[in-house]
Amino acid sequence: MKGYYEPRSSSSCAACKFLKRRCIPNCIFAPYFRSDECKKFAKVHKVFGASNVSKILVEVPEEQREDTVNSLAYEAEARLRDPVYGCIGAIALLQRKMVELQHDLAIAKDRLARYATAAATATTTPSNSTSHDAFFNGHDFHGR
Numbered sequence: 001m002k003g004y005y006e007p008r009s010s011s012s013c014a015a016c017k018f019l020k021r022r023c024i025p026n027c028i029f030a031p032y033f034r035s036d037e038c039k040k041f042a043k044v045h046k047v048f049g050a051s052n053v054s055k056i057l058v059e060v061p062e063e064q065r066e067d068t069v070n071s072l073a074y075e076a077e078a079r080l081r082d083p084v085y086g087c088i089g090a091i092a093l094l095q096r097k098m099v100e101l102q103h104d105l106a107i108a109k110d111r112l113a114r115y116a117t118a119a120a121t122a123t124t125t126p127s128n129s130t131s132h133d134a135f136f137n138g139h140d141f142h143g144r
């Protein structure tokens with residue numbers, strides 16, 4: 001198929017295909033919306049609009065355009081899935097989860113500190129359980 005790179009390909013990029021226009025050699029969309037990525041462009045176009053996407057890409061340095069398109073595609077996907085919250089839905093969920101985990105971590109650290117203190121006390125004072133065990137090991141109570 002068309003998995004390899006075709007610099008002078010006659011096939012339009014996904015954006016130009018979708019917009020039914022001729023793909024020019026320096027098309028702003030071409031490097032980021034390959035001809036087989038029609039769905040990706042359709043989603044981004046539906047949420048942001050092709051004109052806004054091209055304005056965003058022009059303002060961004062070329063080396064960051066791929067990341068820009070990836071984040072726009074992610075945001076568009078989230079907005080289409082959740083028209084009310086979009087990405088914010090995922091962010092809010094993760095923030096709630098983070099607060100819960102920080103709370104759990106604080107509890108775990110507190111318990112650990114208490115165990116460490118208890119262990120330190122047990123090793124510094126002569127252990128009762130050891131002498132206790134020695135006592136029981138020396139006498140067979142089960143035999144009676």
Ligand SMILES: [Zn+2]
Nearest residue numbers: 013016023027
């Ligand atoms: Zn194009």
